[in-house]
Amino acid sequence: MTGRGDGPSDHVAVPAGYRIGPWTVGRPLGCGAFGTVYAGTRTVPVAGVPSRAALKILPTGTRSPRQLAHLRELAEREVELLRKVRAPRLIRLYEVRTVDDSARPEIDGASVLVLEEAERSLDDLLTAGPVPRGGPALLVDVCAGLDQLHRAGWVHGDLKPGNVLLMADGTARLADFNVAAELEGTHAYAPVFGTADYTAPDLLWCEIGERGRKVRPSADIWAFGVLAHLVLTGGHPLPGGTPGARRDAALRYARGEEELRLSPELPEQWRPVLMDCLARRHEDRAPHTAASLLRRVEAAAAGRRAAWRPGPFLRRRRGPLLTVLIATATATLSAGLPALLPSTGYDRCDRGTVCFFTEPDGQGDYCAWVDGDDDWSTGETGCAWAARRPPLSVFNNGQNLSEGATRVDVEYFAGTGWEQRIGCLPNGERRNLADGDRLPRSHQWIRSCAP
Structure with a gap:
């Protein structure tokens, strides 16, 4: 986020040390046409949320009703997208807060997006x-x-x-x-x-x-x-x-x-x-x-010249969250995934995700998650085949998770709600699962598979 857009820069001045909920405001990271981003730290640990983040502050303060409505619409657009779409190459949204400070009318009521921190x-x-x-x-x-x-x-x-x-x-x-x-x-x-x-x-x-x-x-x-x-x-x-x-x-x-x-x-x-x-x-x-x-x-x-080849017309999937990817040649067309992606193998698993496959060696249908899921069948990122078919291979390709070395291994469970642990896969490893293993129903990212 920089101030190099065509619109006016709307800098939001927030002093270092100011508290927004559990977050303490640090140095400014950037200023754009609609607000300012600050470094943020929190002292109270919360599962799944790092101790450092970027605080994007969209002002509402002393502005006209028309400006307020415009700013709210812009904030709502970003929040809606980041809540619906979780993918490895999109910045992550951890939470949204509202400033409640009548003594500072310039930021009172401002929306604060707590985002993944970048360099x-x-x-x-x-x-x-x-x-x-x-x-x-x-x-x-x-x-x-x-x-x-x-x-x-x-x-x-x-x-x-x-x-x-x-x-x-x-x-x-x-x-x-x-x-x-x-x-x-x-x-x-x-x-x-x-x-x-x-x-x-x-x-x-x-x-x-x-x-x-x-x-x-x-x-x-x-x-x-x-x-x-x-x-x-x-x-x-x-x-x-x-x-x-x-x-x-x-x-x-x-x-x-x-x-x-x-x-x-x-x-x-x-x-x-x-x-x-x-x-x-x-x-x-x-x-x-x-x-x-x-x-x-x-x-x-890679230094190669690749000719473009048109793929078949793909029906766009209108699902709520596209972190679940289901891929075989047939599923590619029905789910709206790109036909030019690899049709088989572990390489289909995007960096930053964990993938479970219906066949050994990364073959068959698969589902991929950026986050943990407490119920594969009915959770936020439901996996269509999970209720009837056990996965026979898995790839933890999460080495690029924003949490770095904090939460990189994946454990999986026979029950929903992370009950009855049946396995754990270290960062970067791929594995065939024994035919007849209990059907995994949930998984979560953890610090280490080691006891």
């Missing part, structure tokens, strides 16, 4: 020096985050380096979902806000209705193309010394008056990827979904 933003990294050596790997994480977000039925709407957070383990997470919007069929409706350099040309003159402007996943694909060009070359793909000049260049490009000129510094294997991301029209970008793009980005990051 810094991608914007900070790009500002600090030349093209980062680890840029391609970070782009894989960013694209994976878009894939997870789009599969859950949401559009980010403001993807840019300031909204990509870099974690202590070297991975990246997408953040800042104030203008994110849930898809209603092919589009969503989002507030009229964005950052000019990352706004798709078709949105620069689109019609704006009472619910905002229509946005589609292809807008995020454009933004990814701009971001990737910046990460890989240090420059923007459109000419101009200011955001306004580059916006004018985007309009000329969209009208066919100017061609796209990618930097000669761009590695050859990335050129076809970015050309597709930065296609003039939505209709030309739409076939290149985040799912199909991810496979190409992974290949380009």
Whole structure:
């Protein structure tokens, strides 16, 4: 979260040491158009919540009723998304609090989002020096985050380096979902806000209705193309010394008056990827979904040139929470998962999750969890096959959990509510389960499998 958007920076001044519930406010981490993020610490331990977090404070204080309504809507958008969608490449929300302090009208009633703490933003990294050596790997994480977000039925709407957070383990997470919007069929409706350099040309003159402007996943694909060009070359793909000049260049490009000129510094294997991301029209970008793009980005990051192949039309899953992933060739189509992901094997298990499979060696259907679950059948992330079929293999791929070494092993239970422990899997290990083992019904992350 940085102050580099097009909107005015709405800094919220909160003194160090100020208490918000159990959280103590520390140094400011960043300031954006809608609020300020501070480091936060808590002294009272709570299961599943670390002692350090980022406190995103969205002001309500002395503002007009119209401003208050707008700020509430933005806060509600972010909270709704982060409560519905838990995925490895999206920043995690731990809790939401409201400031109750009439003596400080500037923050009284402010919404406070307690979020996973990051080291810094991608914007900070790009500002600090030349093209980062680890840029391609970070782009894989960013694209994976878009894939997870789009599969859950949401559009980010403001993807840019300031909204990509870099974690202590070297991975990246997408953040800042104030203008994110849930898809209603092919589009969503989002507030009229964005950052000019990352706004798709078709949105620069689109019609704006009472619910905002229509946005589609292809807008995020454009933004990814701009971001990737910046990460890989240090420059923007459109000419101009200011955001306004580059916006004018985007309009000329969209009208066919100017061609796209990618930097000669761009590695050859990335050129076809970015050309597709930065296609003039939505209709030309739409076939290149985040799912199909991810496979190409992974290949380009490995130094290979991957041709794009269109996959079958996928029905979008409208489930409440897409941290459960069910995958075989048949389940891929019925659940709306990308056909270009691996169809078999342990490699389907996303980093930061634990996966249980219906067949040995990571084969068959599977379900993956970011968090623990006290009831696989009826819990928040229900697993469709869990009530009738035992898993025959498991992979703990949680080495990139934000808690680091605090909660990385996984224990699983025959009963709901974490009763009747039947096994435990250390961080990074994969294992076949004996045929006939009792049916696991719940699991949780713990410090260590060792007694």
